[in-house]
Every structure is written in structure tokens, then in C-alpha cells.
Amino acid sequence: MHVDETLIRSVVEQVLTRLGGNGNGAASGNYQGRFGLFTDVGQAVAAAREAFERLSRRTLAERKQIVAHIRRISADQRVELGTMEMEETKIGRLQHKIDKLIGAASVPGVEFLHSEVFSGDHGLSVIEHAPFGVICAITPVTHSLPTIACNAISMISAGNTVVVNPHPSGRRVAAEGVRRFNEAIYRDLGIDNLLCVITEPTIETADALFKHRDINLIAVTGGQAVARAAMQQPKRAIVAGPGNPPVVVDETADLDRAARSIIAGAAYDNNLLCISEKEVFVVEQVFDALMAAMDRAGAVRLNAHEVDAFTKVAIASVGEGEHKHDVPARDFLGKDAAVLARGIGKTVPANVELLFGETDESNPFVPVEQMMPFVPFVRARDIDDAIAKAKRAEHGFRHTAMIHSNNVRNMTKMGRAMDTTLFVKNGASMAGLGLGGEGYASFSIATPTGEGVTTPLTFTRERRCTMVDDLRILGK
Numbered sequence: 001m002h003v004d005e006t007l008i009r010s011v012v013e014q015v016l017t018r019l020g021g022n023g024n025g026a027a028s029g030n031y032q033g034r035f036g037l038f039t040d041v042g043q044a045v046a047a048a049r050e051a052f053e054r055l056s057r058r059t060l061a062e063r064k065q066i067v068a069h070i071r072r073i074s075a076d077q078r079v080e081l082g083t084m085e086m087e088e089t090k091i092g093r094l095q096h097k098i099d100k101l102i103g104a105a106s107v108p109g110v111e112f113l114h115s116e117v118f119s120g121d122h123g124l125s126v127i128e129h130a131p132f133g134v135i136c137a138i139t140p141v142t143h144s145l146p147t148i149a150c151n152a153i154s155m156i157s158a159g160n161t162v163v164v165n166p167h168p169s170g171r172r173v174a175a176e177g178v179r180r181f182n183e184a185i186y187r188d189l190g191i192d193n194l195l196c197v198i199t200e201p202t203i204e205t206a207d208a209l210f211k212h213r214d215i216n217l218i219a220v221t222g223g224q225a226v227a228r229a230a231m232q233q234p235k236r237a238i239v240a241g242p243g244n245p246p247v248v249v250d251e252t253a254d255l256d257r258a259a260r261s262i263i264a265g266a267a268y269d270n271n272l273l274c275i276s277e278k279e280v281f282v283v284e285q286v287f288d289a290l291m292a293a294m295d296r297a298g299a300v301r302l303n304a305h306e307v308d309a310f311t312k313v314a315i316a317s318v319g320e321g322e323h324k325h326d327v328p329a330r331d332f333l334g335k336d337a338a339v340l341a342r343g344i345g346k347t348v349p350a351n352v353e354l355l356f357g358e359t360d361e362s363n364p365f366v367p368v369e370q371m372m373p374f375v376p377f378v379r380a381r382d383i384d385d386a387i388a389k390a391k392r393a394e395h396g397f398r399h400t401a402m403i404h405s406n407n408v409r410n411m412t413k414m415g416r417a418m419d420t421t422l423f424v425k426n427g428a429s430m431a432g433l434g435l436g437g438e439g440y441a442s443f444s445i446a447t448p449t450g451e452g453v454t455t456p457l458t459f460t461r462e463r464r465c466t467m468v469d470d471l472r473i474l475g476k
């Protein structure tokens with residue numbers, strides 16, 4: 001007789017839950033059928049803890065099945081979910097909202113896990129990668145559901161469960177995505193709440209999650225304030241912080257290729273990506289030629305007067321005293337190039353992807369992470385001057401930098417000076433995440449805490465198991 005073990009286990013777990021226990025002796029609420037939606041932080045963490053205990057008893061094959069549901073829903077329902085994200089957040093570009101869900105679906109999963117071994121005279125030691133437990137994930141408005149899907153695949157592949165505090169302006173699509181993932185997993189494998197979401201997220205709910213004793217690890221994707229808040233907690237935090245990626249173009253570059261790459265990267269989702277090209281430093285010798293190449297490639301140049309006018313409306317000042325700083329103006333953040341142009345009374349065709357213009361280093365568009373499709377181009381005396389300016393603009397975030405050059409020494413010099421997590425040569429920024437370059441993707445690039453492009457292994461603890469004097473099958 002064929003026995004469906006998964007089904008039996010699921011029925012047993014459901015009975016145990018109804019009886020008020022999770023099979024491990026710990027008290028639990030009945031959170032099955034909630035599909036991960038919670039307003040209460042305590043309940044969300046309890047449900048995710050219960051789900052963690054259940055997941056720990058499942059096989060790796062079942063973990064792959066769970067992750068396959070998240071991949072399938074993200075990919076198959078991308079148009080509906082991407083449209084929902086666009087309508088809710090009102091920033092970025094619809095096609096890219098849709099494409100990013102495909103990107104999220106393709107990040108590394110269970111197959112990425114591996115063990116290491118030391119084999120020698122004294123036997124065998126194996127290092128395995130174990131889950132942390134329940135992870136608190138904070139996600140940005142710039143890619144709400146893609147970050148959640150990506151984090152879920154990485155974290156659950158590693159055997160963890162997750163409670164997400166999404167950005168309030170992307171909370172509805174976050175909740176809908178989480179509900180769909182959980183419902184599919186529950187119906188197939190009888191396990192719910194592997195991924196929980198706070199449906200009315202606030203800074204207070206984020207803080208309560210950070211401090212909850214049953215949260216084993218914090219994983220934050222966002223700007224400076226949340227990065228700082230996470231790193232101040234007395235528990236491990238993996239922080240994917242802000243960037244302000246500079247581009248350097250030297251006299252040996254293929255200028256048409258550089259222009260096409262800058263447009264592709266800087267205009268993607270209207271410059272919302274943390275890796276997107278944010279300012280360009282060009283050696284004097286080819287400055288005018290690169291500007292002409294940008295024109296040819298379809299970007300629209302603003303003249304000096306237009307740049308000044310646009311800077312006045314698109315950069316705002318916030319904070320008081322020593323905390324006063326420039327930020328992108330809300331009306332323009334993530335909006336189309338045509339909307340930006342309209343802000344200064346200029347009309348450009350709706351299909352224009354990027355505006356650009358010459359500025360000097362002191363223009364606020366250089367230091368500010370603008371997240372809108374206008375990029376400042378700054379003249380540099382030579383490669384050393386360009387790299388020095390790029391270094392200042394990056395603020396020591398050590399996030400992402402680009403160079404367009406055919407001089408390997410200049411590439412090396414910039415790579416060493418910038419010390420960034422991603423360094424892309426002769427391509428668009430996305431190439432650093434496997435889109436048009438080699439390697440894999442993630443929506444969380446851990447920068448200040450140093451884990452880099454996150455994978456399932458990022459969310460694991462090392463455990464070593466040693467057998468003394470035996471199990472090495474080789475002779476002396």
C-alpha cells in the first residue's frame with residue numbers, strides 16, 4: 001500500500017496544533033490557516049517559532065518543495081503582483097516591478113548549501129550549516145515583494161523561518177504575496193507561517209521585533225536610519241545598507257558602450273536600485289565625447305540652467321542643526337524621466353528613460369542617493385582625480401562602484417581605492433548581480449556588516465562534528 005508520508009505528517013501536526021501543542025512540548029497558539037498575516041508582533045513570532053519547529057522535522061527535499069512554491073508564485077503571478085506593487089508604492093517602472101519578481105524567483109536556494117570536511121590522521125570533522133531559527137527581516141519600499149520573496153528563499157532554504165516588517169508604503173503587496181506563498185505551501189505540505197508579515201508595520205513594530213527574545217537574527221534591507229538601528233541591537237544583524245554608486249569613465253573606454261550601460265543601470269526601475277549608477281566622473285579628455293554618446297544612446301541632456309532649476313525642486317533639505325541634510329524630494333523619487341522634466345516645465349517623450357547633465361562636485365545630486373532618473377556628470381582632471389571624487393561620493397558605504405575603461409591598471413587602482421562590495425567593469429550595475437554578468441542575484445547586499453550578496457549560507461550558523469581516529473577511509 002502506498003503511504004503518503006507528507007500527508008500523514010501534516011495531519012498529525014494539525015491534530016497536535018488543535019490540541020494546543022506543537023509536538024515538541026512547547027505551548028503554542030493555533031496559528032495554522034493564518035497564512036502568515038499578523039498585526040501582533042508576539043503572535044507573529046510565536047507562529048514563526050512553531051513553523052520553525054515543524055520545518056526542522058522536514059526533509060531537505062521538502063524544503064526544496066517549499067521554496068519551489070515561492071519561486072513559482074513569484075514568476076507565474078509576476079504581472080498581477082508587480083502591478084499591485086506599482087499601484088501601491090507609486091514609484092519605479094511597471095515592467096521592472098514585474099521583471100524583479102523573476103529576479104527574486106531565481107536567487108540561490110537549498111542547492112546552494114554545502115558542507116566542508118577535514119579528513120586526516122585523527123579521523124574526520126564535518127562542518128555543516130545550520131539555521132539560526134526565527135529571523136526578523138526589514139524590507140524596503142523600493143522592492144517590497146521582491147525583497148521578501150528573495151529573503152524567504154534564502155532564509156527558508158537554510159532552514160529558518162521569517163517575520164517580515166515591511167515598509168508601510170509596500171505593506172499591502174507584502175501581505176498579499178506572503179499570504180499566497182503560505183497558502184500554497186500549507187495546501188501542499190501542511191505547514192503554515194514559515195513566512196509571517198506584520199500587516200500594519202511601524203517603526204515600533206520593527207523595534208519590538210528587534211528586541212523579541214525569540215528572534216535569533218536580524219536581517220535589514222534599507223537606508224541609513226534602519227541600518228544604524230539594527231546594528232545597535234545586542235544580537236547579530238546582517239545589514240544591507242544604502243549605497244550611492246559612482247561611475248568612472250576614462251579616456252580608454254568604449255564610450256558608446258559606457259553610455260548604454262549607464263542608461264541601462266541608472267534608468268532601471270527609475271533609479272530605485274541600491275546598486276544603480278548615481279553619479280558619473282569622466283576624465284576631461286573624453287567628457288564632451290561621452291556626453292555626445294549619452295545623447296546618441298537616447299538620454300536627454302539638461303543644460304546648466306535646467307540643471308540648476310531641477311536641483312532646486314528635486315532635492316529637499318530635512319533635519320535641524322547638525323542633523324540637517326539633503327534628500328530626494330518625494331514628488332520626484334522613483335518617477336519617470338518625463339515627470340522629472342515636467343517639474344521644470346520641459347517636455348520630453350514618455351519613452352525617455354534618463355535625464356543627465358553636467359554639474360560640479362558640489363551639486364547635491366552628487367552626494368545624495370537620489371533614486372530618480374537624473375544623473376549628474378562631473379569633469380575630472382585625470383583618472384586619479386576621478387577616483388578620488390568617486391571615493392568621496394560613495395561616503396565609505398563600500399556598496400557598489402563602476403568603471404568604464406580598457407586600462408587594466410586604472411581598473412585595479414579604482415577597485416583597490418573604492419573597496420566596495422560590488423565593482424563592475426564595462427557593464428551596467430546589474431551585471432554585478434548576474435543580470436548581464438556572471439554570478440547570482442539577491443535583493444539584499446549586506447554592506448556594513450560584510451556578508452556581501454546574500455545567499456542561504458549567509459543565514460546559517462556553522463556547526464562542526466568531529467569523529468576521532470575513525471571514518472577516514474584512506475590509508476596512511
Ligand code: NAD
Pocket residue numbers: 138139140141142165166167168202203206207221222223224225226229239240241242243273274369443444445446447
Ligand atoms: P528606508 O530606510 O526608508 O526603509 C527601509 C525599511 O526600514 C522600511 O521597512 C522602514 O519602515 C524601516 N525603517 C526605517 N527606519 C527605521 C528605524 N529607525 N527602525 C526600524 N525600522 C526602520 O529605505 P527605503 O526607502 O524603503 O529603501 C531605500 C533604501 O534602502 C536606500 O537607501 C537603498 O540604498 C537601500 N537598499 C539597500 C539594499 C541593499 O541590498 N544593500 C537593497 C535595497 C535598498
